[in-house]
Amino acid sequence: MRPLKLLMSAFGPFASIQETDFAALGTNPLFLINGPTGAGKTTLLDAICFALYGKTTGDEREGSQMRCDLAVDSLLTEVTFSFALGDIQYRIRRVPEQQRAKKSGAGYTVQKPEAQLYRIDSDGSEHLLVASKVSEATAEIEQLTGLDADQFRQVMVLPQGKFRELLMADSKDREKIFSQLFQTQIYRKIEDKLKFQASAIRTAVRDHRNRRDGILDNIALESDEALNAELDELSPKLTQAVESKDKASLVFIDANKQFESAKLLTHDFDALDKLQQSAAVLAEQKKAIVQDRTRLENGQKAQQLKPVLDVSLARETEVVQAQDSLTRIQSAKDSSEQALALSRSKFDSLAELDLKLQRERNEEQKLIQLEPQLQGLDDLQKSFSQATSERDKAKEKGIKEKRVLDALAAEKYAAEQDIFLLEEVASKQLDAQQAVTAQDDLIERYQQWQKASIEASHTEQALKQAKDKGQQLKSRCSEAQTSHRQLQLIWHRGQAASLALQLSPGLPCLVCGSVEHPNPAQSEQQLPTEEELQQAQRFEELANEALNQARADYSGLNTQYQVQLQQLDELQQRIGDSSTQPLAHLQSQLQALQQQLTKANTAAQQLIQLRQQIQNWQSKERELQTRLDAEREHFQKLQNHLSSLKGQVAQASAAIPEQYHSLEVLDSAISQARSHVKTLQQTINSIRQSHTQALEQDAAQSAALAAAVSNFAQARELSNEAHGELKSQLSSSGFSDKQALTHALLSSEALKAIADGIARYQQDCIANQTTLAQITDKLDGQVKPQLIDVEARVATSQTQLQAAEHSWQLIQSRVTQLTQTQKQLKDADYQAKKLEDEYAIIGTLSDVANGQTGNKISLQRFVLSVLLDDVLLEASHRLQMMSKGRYRLIRKEDRAKGNKASGLDLEVEDAYTSKVRPVATLSGGESFMAALSMALGLSEVVQAYAGGIKLDTLFIDEGFGSLDQDSLDLAIRTLMDLQSSGRMIGVISHVSEMKEQIGTRIDIIKTARGSETVIVLP
Template structure:
């Protein structure tokens, strides 16, 4: 894929329309070009335009339906269009977006067309699909291929071991492997938690035994039988209360009806009197309306005639007003025109006077062109003289500057040579210091020890957290054991108290039964008083046959005391039943609490087991990592672990400091040997060359200064002669310069035009005056004729108005007639209303009398159905006691039903949980196996495996690219399974010496990182060859020699048909790369593109 042409408008800071033709020979001949400019000027905006034209988005800026941050601030539209070649076929792809008049964004417009401009896709989704089909790369793949990741690989080479995997993931875009590893780990953990939750929930389900269910059933039958007896008593009490209520209500209704009847009859008499008055008022108003009808008719006839006269008068009045206004306007216009005529005559006189006084300028038209040409010639000569003076001054300044540069060059030679000697001594000293940093040990051994300490610290920290968690769970288990024991003891006490209470209830029920029988017997004795008087001692009772008659002497038990005692016993029984119900509720609550505590105890024991297993695993790992066997593994409590972790952290920091110091010293030595000292040697040679060049340049500049001085003298003499000649011509026309002469010429021409125009205006004004005089005379005649018509109609109108005043005055016929009709209607409505009220009252009296008779009859019938002699108060009291008892029994039955229903639900829930557990166990087993293979909390397990394969393939592709650039170096992957991302470089020119990537010089790192970037482009591009690429920065750390090597390396890619764009803000690149696109700031946050070559 090769980019041929790029056009874009208003992208970021690049305002206006821009076009870059990559088929121009200035790009294709060299194969290398630079994109230069200050930081923030807009260099990367060219890449944004390419991505927008192809994929409709950019790597840096997000575009949404409501936001577009690539549009240049203050502009209303932007677009990007690219022409490119793939497999010998040409394609054109474009992207465009505009603002509406109100400032809102219009929808994005995208198109893809072939070489014949035939549109093959014009919708966003179809363009996304088609561009991937044509190029063969997604947006993410394309950005990795077209923008070489040289800078990212340079950072990768210098990164620490633990950070390289993450950096390689960012560069290659293989984040998915770490995400998969983490997702598998998290899913496994989640599925395990679900399984544990199901087990805990299953343990919390309580199911009743068969014996408990049978006991609850028997208890329910007894309570239901007792409830049926209470319900029958309540129904009998309700019937008796309903009879009392019906009887009282009938008596009340009869009394109310008797109270209302006299008043209603008195109201009927009053309404009859009102009816007679209303009929008389209606008759009076009706007679008045008949009397006024002839007068209404005559008045209406006069009103019609008056209206006709007024209608005829309106157009005449309008015409008089219009004519009057026209006459007034004509008068004003004539006055204005006469005034204009006088002013125009005065202006004409003044213009003629000026023409006579300035007759000299009449010939200026013919001679002005020649004089003006001479003036321009003098201006050009003056400009040439000024340029020569500036050039002379510039050469004099240049000589002074060159002399100063020569002095500085002499000083620089001495300074560079002194610094070179100092750096050579410093290099020798640093080599001696480096030997003492590692204290005789290998760097790889120190790094391995540091990693072991780090891993040991992580395991110990996890062990500390696990130990603390174990302590908390054990404390929680002890608390639960205490709570369960206390609950069981309280439950036993409640059951013992409930047994005693049930015994008391049975005792009270027995006493109540005996007392009720006693009361009934006493009532029977009292009802047989007459029969007892006939009994005689020694003779048998006719009812029972007894020979003894204990109550015949009048010693019959008193009823009031027995009933009071019965009432007290029933109250105590009710209280005991309520207390018993509360105890049942308490027992149920304590049982539920105990069940929850048992479930929590099971859960905590399970967690303790899990933590103990985790602790054992951690201890096993710690034993493996404790290579020096210095840890007190038998006494690893949290306090000891904290102390050990502190010591390990100190050891790690000391080890890390030594390693970093060695890396720093190595870098400094390499920089001195490979960069600073060679640079200073080259600077010394350059300084001497500069001395020689400056001396030659000073001599050449002095000769150029002499030549320019001679030419300047000749120009000044010629200018003096021509200037005198021009002054004589200007004096002839009384002008000091060409501008004043031009003013005189224009002034004469303006005067002649003004004279012509004012004479034409005077003629027009005279004609206008004649026309306006004629119009005024015509309007006067019209006004007089209309005025006479107006006077005749007004005379007739006065006569008609006088006749109406005599008949009806100023009153309105419609209002008077309407008022009479309204009064008649009101009287009729009042009469009808009163008649209806009389009928209603008579009807109500008849109804009340009928109702009274019916209610009296119902009262007699109700008295014959009397149910009891008890009062309402006694019935209410008995009903309240019975309802309370019924409520208690219903609650007991409800509690038993709820217990049995809950048991059935628990049985179903337990069966469901068994199925859930089996299903979840299978799911967990599957994820646990996958987690064992690739899962980890940090994603490293699968990421390192996948990236090790990716890095191996990348190293192979990078070596292929490296051979094309230089046959000196070869890359080799040197890492192991735990650290697969280490690279070494084999230097074929140095007897195949192998060095780590950390020990490469700046130039060598650039070459290696560029090869890796090209390898990544090849890997990301798959089978698609991208022939237009860009490199962003990375040259700032290179010295002159390595910069040449880097640029030659990039330029050699032209042999493969590639064009490379180097994006940089370094001015030095402008001198080394012939073709460059320069981004130049133009103010206001905008920039422009300039192509130089």
């Protein structure tokens, strides 16, 4: 990652917007970040780390705590960072949670945290990757850089006071960092994949074993032998059960056949009974059928006379209708004669109504002629009223503007008095800022002194515990040595007795060669075995190793304690007498000074605002005076126009009758006159129209009456003719009168239903007689069987068959179950053998890859150990240069105790003592050189490996002050050499030699208004 540009707004000590263009520093620069204590040197790194991950480099302050107290309320705290990854550029903007001034109204509101991430193409076009969510932005940055915040701080930034973290990290932590840098997660995936496969196979083997046991449990047997024995026992039983089942089945089939024959014979006897009953019913229905034949004959004759009857009835209906029509028309003729008489009386009064209509029309015209005159008067009155209103408004507006002008003058006078008081308070702003800065620095040094005191106390306690532990281990080591030597002594002394046991009479001694053995050696103690001697030796070696490790730990802690005491003394001198005061007192003093500074800052801001306000008021005062003069001139013009309108209104009013001065009254009178004219005209038209209609209606009713009289006479004649024809037909057909004909008359449907009923009866009689004769012949000589006896025989044979089948099914089911179980057991044994063979391969690979064998080193850690060796080779090259050939970093190859991860731990080889010791034993300056070498070596190796993360930038915050002059020169020379390898290196330091030798700088200028950044080029 290569920084391009950093933009900070109200961030840390930077009160305004500060822009740092890293591209202006040149290609692969080595630059110094320079400035006084508290100016904000480390804040530059905090801003970069916060923009990327939302955390500061030291992770001691939240983003919400980074707002500058000197910033104006309208300026938002935010950081924008542009950087390049290879050839692709990105820009991220991040805003922490903070209190900001409301956009409208007084007071403050909470600004929620937000972040935006952009990708910038080569043509300058931007693509939004993250819109606002801070978590999404952080995740995207981690994906792009391949590092999280902690890893970024360890490999790209050596933070103030934390440069030893990468150097002192254990194997587990170093594995996390290196796996990200070198992208070796594929090896971890291989480990996990093999481990998962091996676990799955182990589980499958266990499941198969449980399944085999479960298969036997399902048949309630304990072994394969028991299964085979039961199958042999069931074989003859199954044969016998099959024979019994077949025999019972034959008996059941024969009984069932006899039952079916008996059911058929019984059915025929039942049918004979039903036919005999049907014959009796048909005999009873014969009388009703005779009556139906008579009704059918009469109905058919009546149906032939129905047309004559219908004509007679229709003629009678026409006579009644003609009589009703004649009566109705006679009544209408009487009504029309009365209406005509009334219409004649109204028609005679039309002459008088015409005269009245003419008078009303003349009155209407007079009123209409007054309308334009009254409209003119109304317009003049409205103009007069409007002019009066405008004059009054102009007068009121002038009064209001005069009041505003007076109030503005009063406010300006009061502001001038406030300026005099504020100038005195604001004059103390610079002194208050300097006092706050000094007190803030004092509290920071005091907190460092407190922290150092606590750390020294903890180290002293750990040193005491290490000393006690060393004494205990020394005692255990002495005991192990004594025990081992005693066993060795007993063993040596017992060798003679051991050899004497091998002597035999007449055979030479293996030691002296004598064949006589008068006094063979004997042992009074039991001799130790070879295993006991080896175990005692191993106990002694382990005790020595533990003692040596404890001594090394004690030496490292002692060195650390001495360094801490020295730092504590330096900090004590820097805070002076303040060390005797509590922190709360110093913070209380700082709070009081901050309150004074806040008052001074507020007064300065108010002073600027008031001076600007007075200028605004003066401008507004001139504007108001101009407007007031214009309003007075406008008022006088309106007053003159009003006097002219008043005379015109009086002249127009005299020309119109007083009762019609209102336009509404005149309009009402005109409307009323028009209504009278319209009503009279409608009345005249209505009388004339009604008289014409009455004449026409009377003539029409006279014609209708004559037609109705003629129709009635004709209908009565036709009715008499139809009645005579019907009477003649009744006499010849045998019906006594019209009522007898009507009674015999049936519908076509009714006649058809009677005929169909007679036909069905005849068919039923024939069918009954034929079927009865057939069944009687069939059953001649037969006897009706008893079904209950036959059913009993069927039920008995069926029960015997079910019992035989049940017995056979039990045996057959058990045999089938045992046979299937044999096959399942065979399949299970085959699958288990396959899994065990597979586990022999996968399980071994998993154990090796996950570090469960040998030196307990996993596959990924083994690969990383090779990469670490390359890193240490580069790092040692630089460390030897800076330490004048004394130190070399190496990887600890001994396995860690217990289950602790190992393989990536570091040690330092000291050429002066020719010994290897832990890196924790290095002093503060030595640790800084080692950490710097480690970071540079890591950067070199990561860059060399294709596909790795690009570490082309390194920031170093302090640490150079712990080096002597020669080591400092060597460190600077090493950093300068790196420029040729394409690295950007930024250094934060107070050391004056750094400023002299590094010409490219970012100077942080500390002022009372906040810090500022300036780029200085050589």
